[in-house]
Amino acid sequence: xxxxxxxxxxxxxxxxxxxxFSEVIVxxxxxxxxxxxxxxxxxIVNNDSFDIKSVSIEFDxxxxxxxxxxxxxxIQNGWDEDFLDISPGLKIYDSLATGANLIASGQSLxxxxxxxxxxxxSICQ
Numbered sequence: 001x002x003x004x005x006x007x008x009x010x011x012x013x014x015x016x017x018x019x020x021f022s023e024v025i026v027x028x029x030x031x032x033x034x035x036x037x038x039x040x041x042x043x044i045v046n047n048d049s050f051d052i053k054s055v056s057i058e059f060d061x062x063x064x065x066x067x068x069x070x071x072x073x074x075i076q077n078g079w080d081e082d083f084l085d086i087s088p089g090l091k092i093y094d095s096l097a098t099g100a101n102l103i104a105s106g107q108s109l110x111x112x113x114x115x116x117x118x119x120x121x122s123i124c125q
Contacts, residue, residue, distance in 0.1 A: 023046075023047045023048035023049075024044065024045065024046055024047065024048055024052065025044075025045040025047065026042060026043070026044055026045075027042070027043040027045070028040055028041065028042045028043075029041045033115075035117075036117065036118040037115055037116060037117045037118060038115070038116045038118070039070065039113060039114075039115050039116075040113065040114045040115075040116065041110070041111075041112070041113050042055075042057070042110075042112040042113065042114075043108055043109070043110040043112075044103055044108060044109050044110075044112070045108040046103045046104065046105055046106065046107055046108065047105075047106065048105060049105050050105060051102040051103065051104050051105060052097075052102060052103040053096065053097045053102050053103075054094070054095065054096045054097065055094075055095045055112060056092050056093065056094045056095070057092065057093045057114075058086075058090065058091075058092050059090070059091045059092070059093070060089065060090065061088075061089050061090065061091055062089060064091070064116060065116075066116060066117040066118070067083065067091065067093070067114050067115070067116055068114065068115045068117070069081050069082075069083070069093070069113075069114060069115075070113045070114060070115045071095075071111055071112050071113045071114075072110075072111030072113065074111050075095070075109075075111040075112055075113075078097065078098055078099070078101030079095045079096060079097055079098060079101060080095065080096045080098055081093070081094070081095045082094055082095075093114060095112065
């Protein structure tokens with residue numbers, strides 16, 4: 001089983017705070033590509049009573065560098081995606097639903113995708 005170190009936050013369309021995030025499930029699949037890269041595909045399942053309008057994934061750059069957004073066309077057309085550099089060692093993938101492209105209560109959405117390129121440095125003497 002592949003494991004990665006990240007934190008996920010989900011912003012609910014509500015005017016008050018939500019006490020539990022246990023009703024939102026995030027699945028991911030890590031696929032090793034041919035070019036020394038890993039493709040991370042995410043699915044968000046909303047079993048909560050609120051709609052989700054934002055998804056953010058926090059990456060520790062000591063483990064995850066050289067990230068690129070490779071989301072599906074559906075996500076590209078309905079969500080604004082970007083990386084936020086919070087500090088020298090922290091990067092956040094941030095996506096915000098545009099218009100009515102929310103993840104409604106009881107629905108799921110796949111297609112959020114990030115590519116991690118591995119860079120190898122070889123030193124010969």
